[in-house]
Amino acid sequence: MNRRTDLLVIGAGPAGLAAAVSARDCGLEVTLIDEQAAPGGQLFRNIESPLGQQALQARERAQGMELVRAFRASGAAYCPKTTIWGLEPGRVSCTLEGVPATLEASAIIVAPGAMERPVPFPGWTLPGVMGAGGADILLRSGGTLDKDPAAPVVLAGNGPLLLLLAGHLLQAGVKIVAWLDTGCWSQRLRALPLMPAAALDPAYLNKGVKMALQVLKGKIPLIRGVSDIRALGEGQLEQVSYRKRGKRYLLGAATLLRHEGIIPRTHILNSLRIEHHWDRVQRYWYPLLDQDGATSIAGLFLAGDAGYVHGGDASQLKGSMSGVAAARYLGVISKEEAADRSAAPRKQLQTMRISRGYLRHLFAPHPQLFKVPDETMVCRCECVTAGEIRKAVAEGCTEVNEVKLFSRCGMGPCQGRMCGPALAEITAAACSTGVESVGSLRIRQPFRPVSLENYCDLHHPLPDQQP
């Protein structure tokens, strides 16, 4: 394959695919690399197979299939099963189907997407406890959550994905014994004044209402005002316990699926020290970008939900705009042509952002979400508890990287992806300050584990391994 190209796109979700298509359309030579084996990202996972297609509603299915078809026809080079672990301006280090490689490009668009906000609670490492997103992937792979498809499932949390998952579970005939709602009503009420704007995007609103109606029809017992959720069991989830109005309750369950919203994946830009801002309602960091996704580093762009979570169709529009902006950056199209090509997606995106403004409040995470008991394992990799984080603060640490040094929280193979947000929230609470004041984990490259063999091969290739 060609190791030097005009534009390198990282990620084959809605944003990355749209970026590749629009950049190709402008005449750029494009290579797209992605961790998964097939294009589509998480939203359009396995969209080229009947299994992936049937998981989506008709409108999304058509949209995803058309996007992947356009990508396949675009002439962009495609490297699936490729994990990138290093990125500097103009250059990416990755492992391409097991073989280390360096790829060079005049411009790079990063589109790593979003992930579920990891929220620790006692027992969350027990088999049987999963993220709602993970469970949805499992269902979309044709599998079942438990050996006994009728075994009781408990849903817990707050967020649009939980609604979608509940619909999928009901379709699959799974017995949902409870939906433990952890949402914050004072935040949700703030969504009300913004609701009328939703009429600007009736199709989207309709989709949400449809999902909600399906869940209502499924008669899932909805338990509001829940806190202090715990998973209990010996080597496997057996019971879920929770608190409501000061009283503790117990439920028998084979599976517990927790979802507390979606946050941008920021590791790559973090490792490059790009400035990030804190969203105090959605409680996540997002990178500072211009309207086309350009970062403060020349020739480096970011597209999609990794910039701010607006959803899959918005990501596609952001991707198109970044592709055009990359072409403009490389001088392949004029300023006027770039403005012309971006006009339609920009307008659509603007409408979307206004019409969905209420979602930011409706699905805001509860500010007390991270008030977990001391014994809660926050860092799953290094087995560091909330108590150990609080102890580090009591001993004088006031910044998350100090706490990390003292406790090992965030030093495991996931590199703080699963514990970073909780580490910051717990540290901030223990310091009686805001999350903005305790910093965020400094991410260093390689931002994915890479074997020493692969790393050394790349830097000192053996004669017969010269690319």
Add this chain to the structure above:
Amino acid sequence: MSTPLTTTTVRILFEGQELEVPAGISVAAAVAGYAHPGHTCKHPVDGSGRAPFCFMGVCFECLMEINGLPDVQSCLVTVEEGMQVRRQPLPESIKL
């Protein structure tokens, strides 16, 4: 959602047990969704049993031994005919 008849399948071995699963899915989804094994890995720090959590490459809880290679993020590997998958054991050097 039931598996449609049009989906082609592949056979993999998990701990010697044969699983027939749709082609194109990840090893983590195949093992968790078809074998229901409880834990799929013994955690090297506290020795507890862990299982896939995120299924999308973030959490590193799905590490398994695939075709003899340990420490593989099984959610990022696609199932292949005849693939041998085992639970990730506790490394021998680690005493708890």
